Amino acid sequence: xxxxxxxxxxxxxxxxxxxxxxxxxxxxxxxxxxxxxxxxxxxxxxxxxxxxxxxxxxxxxxxxxxxxxxxxxxxxxxxxxxxxxxxxxxxxxxxxxxxxxxxxxxxxxxxxxxxxxxxxxxxxxxxxxxxxxxxxxxxxxxxxxxxxxxxxxxxxxxxxxxxxxxxxxxxxxxxxxxxxxxxxxxxxxxxxxxxxxxxxxxxxxxxxxxxxxxxxxxxxxxxxxxxxxxxxxxxxxxxxxxxxxxxxxxxxxxxxxx
Numbered sequence: 001x002x003x004x005x006x007x008x009x010x011x012x013x014x015x016x017x018x019x020x021x022x023x024x025x026x027x028x029x030x031x032x033x034x035x036x037x038x039x040x041x042x043x044x045x046x047x048x049x050x051x052x053x054x055x056x057x058x059x060x061x062x063x064x065x066x067x068x069x070x071x072x073x074x075x076x077x078x079x080x081x082x083x084x085x086x087x088x089x090x091x092x093x094x095x096x097x098x099x100x101x102x103x104x105x106x107x108x109x110x111x112x113x114x115x116x117x118x119x120x121x122x123x124x125x126x127x128x129x130x131x132x133x134x135x136x137x138x139x140x141x142x143x144x145x146x147x148x149x150x151x152x153x154x155x156x157x158x159x160x161x162x163x164x165x166x167x168x169x170x171x172x173x174x175x176x177x178x179x180x181x182x183x184x185x186x187x188x189x190x191x192x193x194x195x196x197x198x199x200x201x202x203x204x205x206x207x208x209x210x211x212x213x214x215x216x217x218x219x220x221x222x223x224x225x226x227x228x229x230x231x232x233x234x235x236x237x238x239x240x241x242x243x244x245x246x247x248x249x250x251x252x253x254x255x256x257x258x
């Protein structure tokens with residue numbers, strides 16, 4: 001019995017170590033062969049062109065989205081934070097180191113809201129506002145100014161509130177498409193589609209659920225836009241009458257980026 005016990009112990013150790021070793025090999029083999037698309041919507045297996053087509057189709061089929069980020073136009077950087085639906089939009093547009101205003105469109109009614117400083121600066125470019133300018137601007141401070149549909153500013157400003165128009169411009173890329181690295185946008189797994197090796201733009205597409213585009217780096221360092229809250233409903237209503245100034249006159253506002 002004295003000799004048997006050490007022998008059994010040695011056999012036991014070999015069995016345990018063998019089992020552990022086998023388990024490690026199996027685990028390492030599983031990790032090495034793990035499917036990177038497991039638990040995703042499967043678009044990661046598609047070509048770059050197919051991924052982009054899926055993302056565009058998802059965007060076109062959505063009835064709401066929030067767009068945040070920067071746009072570069074005519075040498076100026078603008079920051080955008082807009083929530084959009086087919087019926088209109090609401091949000092804020094600001095120029096770096098310059099003006100800031102809010103936009104609200106409900107169906108065809110468009111409103112612009114800004115502080116007195118913004119309105120005081122809407123005189124002749126390069127000229128200091130006069131006392132009368134500042135006095136008039138004070139009456140518009142914090143009010144929703146209704147933009148007449150016939151005013152040239154209406155077409156420019158309403159573009160910020162039109163879902164299809166904004167997405168068409170933001171999602172535009174140019175050049176041969178290639179699949180880029182996988183990553184995350186706001187905690188959501190993504191795969192990247194790069195145009196012209198990134199010089200023509202880069203789109204990060206969701207690998208979870210509907211393959212929405214979640215982030216777009218525009219060509220030529222022309223800004224970065226994040227897209228979120230796809231299909232998420234939000235309240236959109238015209239302001240109360242006592243909050244609105246409707247002069248029916250042209251509004252000379254700083255031209256927004258095209």
